[in-house]
């Protein structure tokens with residue numbers, strides 16, 4: 001499948017042959033992380049766990065409705081929904097959506113997912129894992145001065161990105177500022193296209209536990225996976241390729257680098273995608289959602305409020321299940337996530353719940 005413009009990478013070939021250290025790569029915990037990003041919070045025994053351990057039938061004061069997957073029957077359909085990391089505001093609604101997704105069948109299903117901190121891990125052993133930008137920013141091809149400036153940008157803008165008290169209108173221009181400044185700094189570094197595979201190989205990049213089952217299930221069932229990322233497309237593609245899961249059903253829209261004839265980074269191709277413009281405005285001309293327009297059942301995976309608009313361009317949506325990874329500032333952001341995502345996964349570094357739901361939906365009745 002070929003899609004334009006060029007920053008949308010469509011693949012219609014067979015799975016590529018193994019690159020780098022092979023398929024187990026994304027599962028290897030690598031505790032040392034060069035990025036100076038803030039530490040990940042330890043996985044809490046947390047409110048979610050406390051909620052889970054309440055006796056059957058008693059509702060959580062934080063949740064409207066019955067509040068437990070098991071009460072709605074959702075836990076029986078998908079046992080992973082009983083995990084301590086799972087929070088659901090409307091369990092009955094979730095059960096109904098999952099049931100509909102199954103009834104509609106595999107031919108109608110598509111998955112739309114963010115990449116950084118959604119398919120990739122947020123933390124490991126109490127340390128932050130890098131985003132696709134971080135991988136490049138902290139790599140050996142960046143000068144010490146460049147690294148410092150990129151780190152300063154991260155420390156200034158990341159708290160704004162995740163601040164639950166600032167509006168999208170306030171955040172958007174600042175995100176454009178962050179991405180633009182970071183990309184300008186990267187361009188100054190004369191990064192070579194041929195360095196990318198090695199940069200990724202030497203990085204702390206980690207896909208979430210269970211990634212292989214996730215990619216394999218979708219591939220085996222010919223379910224399109226659309227990765228919509230504000231990260232660096234060339235890097236995230238390489239991560240997926242080195243994990244041996246860049247299958248023919250995977251399509252990516254992201255910020256791609258452009259190189260001169262001799263392979264040196266000259267600029268990033270437009271339109272610029274940041275956390276809060278992941279919607280149809282940056283997909284114009286790709287035709288992707290038109291090509292999969294018969295797929296009216298959607299599973300959306302994200303980790304930010306910006307990811308909620310990723311499916312806005314899909315025509316005739318019949319069922320959509322929104323699953324949100326709440327990785328950082330859990331207490332402060334829980335309310336908004338529960339209002340917006342059907343299922344919230346708190347400090348959960350796995351794809352267990354997603355895989356459980358897929359298994360249920362993809363099982364023939």
Ligand SMILES: Nc1ccn([C@@H]2O[C@H](COP(=O)(O)O)[C@@H](O)[C@H]2O)c(=O)n1
Nearest residue numbers: 114115116131133134182229230231275
């Ligand atoms: N210079 C930058 C810019 C952004 N980031 C982070 O990358 C994430 C990419 O967005 P997704 O849509 O793929 O989630 C975003 O959350 C930013 O925090 C960065 O690390 N460096």
